[in-house]
Amino acid sequence: MWRPSVCTKDCPDACGLLVKVEQGKITKVKGDPDHPFTRGFICKKAKFFPDHVHNKDRILTPLKRKGPKGSGQFEPISWDEALDRVTDQIQKVCSDFGAQAILPYHFAGHMGIVQQHAGHAFFHKLGASRMLSTICGPASGEGFKTTLGAGPSTDIESAVDSDFIVIWGSNTLTTNVHAWPFFQKARGKGAPIVVIDPYRNRTAKEADIHLMLKPGTDAALALGVMNILIRESRVDLEFVKNQTLGYEDLVKRAAEYPLEKVSRICGVPAGQIKDFALAYGKAKAPFIRTGWGPGRQLRGAMAMRTIACLPPLVGAFTTKGGGITRSLGGGPSDITRLTRPDLCPTGTRVINMVELGNALTQLSDPPVKLFYNYMSNPAAVAPQSARILQGMAREDLFTVVHELFMTDTALMADIILPSASFLEMMDLYKSYGQNYLRIARPVIPPLGESRANLSIFQSLAARMGYEEEVFGLDEEELIKGFLQDGHPSLEGIDREALWQGKAVRLNIPSNPYAQGFNTPSGKVEFFSRAWQEKGLDPLPCGRVWRDPDGEDKFGLELITPPHHLFLNSAFNEIEGIRELAGKARLLIHPDDARDRRIVQEDPVRMFNDRGECRVHARLTRDTRPGLVVAEGLHWPRFMKGGKGINQLTSQRLTDQGETCAFHCSRVEVETLTASKATC
Numbered sequence: 001m002w003r004p005s006v007c008t009k010d011c012p013d014a015c016g017l018l019v020k021v022e023q024g025k026i027t028k029v030k031g032d033p034d035h036p037f038t039r040g041f042i043c044k045k046a047k048f049f050p051d052h053v054h055n056k057d058r059i060l061t062p063l064k065r066k067g068p069k070g071s072g073q074f075e076p077i078s079w080d081e082a083l084d085r086v087t088d089q090i091q092k093v094c095s096d097f098g099a100q101a102i103l104p105y106h107f108a109g110h111m112g113i114v115q116q117h118a119g120h121a122f123f124h125k126l127g128a129s130r131m132l133s134t135i136c137g138p139a140s141g142e143g144f145k146t147t148l149g150a151g152p153s154t155d156i157e158s159a160v161d162s163d164f165i166v167i168w169g170s171n172t173l174t175t176n177v178h179a180w181p182f183f184q185k186a187r188g189k190g191a192p193i194v195v196i197d198p199y200r201n202r203t204a205k206e207a208d209i210h211l212m213l214k215p216g217t218d219a220a221l222a223l224g225v226m227n228i229l230i231r232e233s234r235v236d237l238e239f240v241k242n243q244t245l246g247y248e249d250l251v252k253r254a255a256e257y258p259l260e261k262v263s264r265i266c267g268v269p270a271g272q273i274k275d276f277a278l279a280y281g282k283a284k285a286p287f288i289r290t291g292w293g294p295g296r297q298l299r300g301a302m303a304m305r306t307i308a309c310l311p312p313l314v315g316a317f318t319t320k321g322g323g324i325t326r327s328l329g330g331g332p333s334d335i336t337r338l339t340r341p342d343l344c345p346t347g348t349r350v351i352n353m354v355e356l357g358n359a360l361t362q363l364s365d366p367p368v369k370l371f372y373n374y375m376s377n378p379a380a381v382a383p384q385s386a387r388i389l390q391g392m393a394r395e396d397l398f399t400v401v402h403e404l405f406m407t408d409t410a411l412m413a414d415i416i417l418p419s420a421s422f423l424e425m426m427d428l429y430k431s432y433g434q435n436y437l438r439i440a441r442p443v444i445p446p447l448g449e450s451r452a453n454l455s456i457f458q459s460l461a462a463r464m465g466y467e468e469e470v471f472g473l474d475e476e477e478l479i480k481g482f483l484q485d486g487h488p489s490l491e492g493i494d495r496e497a498l499w500q501g502k503a504v505r506l507n508i509p510s511n512p513y514a515q516g517f518n519t520p521s522g523k524v525e526f527f528s529r530a531w532q533e534k535g536l537d538p539l540p541c542g543r544v545w546r547d548p549d550g551e552d553k554f555g556l557e558l559i560t561p562p563h564h565l566f567l568n569s570a571f572n573e574i575e576g577i578r579e580l581a582g583k584a585r586l587l588i589h590p591d592d593a594r595d596r597r598i599v600q601e602d603p604v605r606m607f608n609d610r611g612e613c614r615v616h617a618r619l620t621r622d623t624r625p626g627l628v629v630a631e632g633l634h635w636p637r638f639m640k641g642g643k644g645i646n647q648l649t650s651q652r653l654t655d656q657g658e659t660c661a662f663h664c665s666r667v668e669v670e671t672l673t674a675s676k677a678t679c
Contacts, residue, residue: 012433
């Protein structure tokens with residue numbers, strides 16, 4: 001029997017799935033042809049979902065640590081014993097240190113609204129430290145909304161009518177594959193596809209033009225393009241006059257970025273930059289798809305703010321098919337019936353999840369004494385992971401982890417609570433890459449003794465004596481409430497079809513900017529008074545910030561974009577995918593390899609002052625001299641030496657949005673023979 005579902009991974013596509021169930025077991029997963037956006041095909045990873053659910057290594061009973069932390073020695077216990085032990089530790093920590101000594105940590109291991117937010121009310125009621133969820137997109141979001149305003153951006157589906165497609169900082173064929181058919185349709189009508197990215201990834205190889213800029217120079221490139229557009233009279237002056245603020249100031253700022261200067265900053269030939277700028281300005285409906293790469297630099301918000309100035313400068317929003325996409329989707333915005341922020345005591349401290357390593361090793365008054373992790377694998381995905389592992393190894397820290405598999409984080413736990421998979425629970429799914437909403441129900445019951453997040457937190461709330469309504473609501477009741485929140489995107493949607501499990505189009509226009517801009521002025525803000533009032537540069541700026549901990553000490557710049565077969569750290573649990581992915585590799589230019597006496601497939605040590613990891617060198621001109629690329633994430637436990645790539649990334653925050661600057665690290669690389677000689 002084929003049953004409908006939704007892929008819940010942290011991916012903009014939110015694919016419609018059809019799941020084949022035979023005698024209670026999932027035997028096959030394929031794309032749902034009736035889904036209007038994903039249209040019946042899925043990525044290679046999603047085809048392995050049967051191996052994810054019915055995995056011989058899946059954790060199906062609560063576990064208690066019986067050996068040293070990190071040893072992997074656990075013993076099965078009952079749910080009652082596990083929940084009693086967690087409750088006792090919570091109460092002890094609250095009594096001895098106060099509730100703020102408890103730190104919940106969670107992110108996007110599951111993207112359904114209910115299960116993703118299921119723990120919020122519990123921790124708010126408890127008075128635990130609050131976690132600031134900024135590790136991924138807020139820098140990009142802050143920059144983008146400063147120029148164009150908050151809310152959804154141009155619908156990707158409308159790109160079929162574009163005559164010039166720009167993919168800026170997104171490896172679309174790996175991270176947003178269902179956008180590609182829309183771009184291909186535009187290409188079939190004559191639209192070239194341009195990729196702007198620091199290395200030649202899968203998407204760049206399929207593009208018509210690739211601008212291989214240096215990391216962190218996106219804003220400088222965008223300003224150089226603006227300068228050419230202005231000098232060559234390619235600006236839509238009528239749109240600028242009526243719909244923008246600060247154009248004259250922008251003209252002066254762009255003049256500071258002449259072509260030759262920008263070429264030196266970005267490492268892109270001047271001729272390529274000029275040709276790109278003139279083609280973009282000549283296009284009648286240019287479309288930009290931005291990724292999250294530019295936002296993961298120290299000036300990530302400024303990068304995205306500056307890129308977002310290009311479409312209004314040429315009036316791209318006035319023509320069908322033109323515009324810019326950062327994030328899409330709408331749907332329920334008021335989920336406070338589930339999260340209950342009103343239960344949180346005033347003045348409760350807030351800890352940025354990017355700075356988890358510092359929180360676990362340096363925080364005091366009170367120190368973190370109980371760490372509660374779910375829907376994330378911070379020992380692999382969070383920056384400066386050596387410090388995280390140091391903190392998690394503390395004997396005075398009690399760690400609880402919800403998991404399906406023995407991740408690097410679960411290995412450090414005191415109690416592991418077995419999680420249900422997304423195919424074993426009910427939830428409501430919206431997307432950040434398409435404008436559809438969908439409900440998915442379990443296709444099979446939870447295996448073993450696994451439970452959904454909502455069930456686990458309600459059980460803990462009962463043990464704590466909490467009686468608020470939220471701790472008794474089930475998934476269906478919560479979803480019904482969400483759909484009544486009155487958000488404009490929910491107006492007129494087909495609710496009956498939604499409850500039948502079909503993807504339903506939200507009430508969001510393809511061009512949301514046709515009605516104006518959700519900025520303080522109601523216009524595109526080339527000049528931002530809001531940033532000026534914060535003491536920030538109110539205009540786009542192309543200044544480049546490097547890793548301050550390593551610029552003078554380490555000779556190579558490191559970026560860590562997604563691997564084609566992993567999604568963050570997900571899918572490492574599947575042996576078949578690990579075999580396809582092969583060894584963890586570092587892309588290094590032959591010139592840099594020669595200088596370090598590295599040959600093809602050499603095992604190498606990559607290091608800086610924050611940590612080290614061991615990978616195999618792949619010599620390639622797909623990167624540039626001075627830049628190394630580690631596509632990830634491989635679980636550290638499966639890497640040589642047991643250390644992952646995020647040993648090398650820092651906890652430094654971006655200029656706005658307090659996001660992690662993952663793509664801003666200086667490193668050095670040496671052969672393992674040289675490493676031993678050094679030691």
